[in-house]
Amino acid sequence: xxxxxxxxxxxxxxxxxxxxxxxxxxxxxxxxxxxxxxxxxxxxxxxxxxxxxxxxxxxxxxxxxxxxxxxxxxxxxxxxxxxxxxxxxxxxxxxxxxxxxxxxxxxxxx
Numbered sequence: 551x552x553x554x555x556x557x558x559x560x561x562x563x564x565x566x567x568x569x570x571x572x573x574x575x576x577x578x579x580x581x582x583x584x585x586x587x588x589x590x591x592x593x594x595x596x597x598x599x600x601x602x603x604x605x606x607x608x609x610x611x612x613x614x615x616x617x618x619x620x621x622x623x624x625x626x627x628x629x630x631x632x633x634x635x636x637x638x639x640x641x642x643x644x645x646x647x648x649x650x651x652x653x654x655x656x657x658x659x660x
Contacts, residue, residue, distance in 0.1 A: 562607060565598060570611035584636045585644060586617050592626030
């Protein structure tokens with residue numbers, strides 16, 4: 551039977567893999583891996599375990615994706631963000647997409 555440390559290591563690795571998968575799924579291909587973010591609800595956090603362990607696993611998952619990961623707890627939600635500097639061409643693409651979305655919203659809800 552595995553010892554307690556081995557079980558904790560396996561649990562941590564499973565959590566890192568789960569978070570990495572969620573983080574990867576949140577990425578938009580056109581942004582080439584930039585503008586990554588993941589928002590975990592209070593229910594998500596309760597299911598995943600201790601906050602300090604989830605934060606540690608999220609940072610590790612972010613590093614695996616090449617992010618400069620940061621975690622922020624706001625209310626009962628945990629935000630995992632990529633704080634890398636974004637190349638200008640990708641930033642421009644994101645700004646254009648945001649402007650188009652705002653224009654659509656104004657036309658739909660005058």
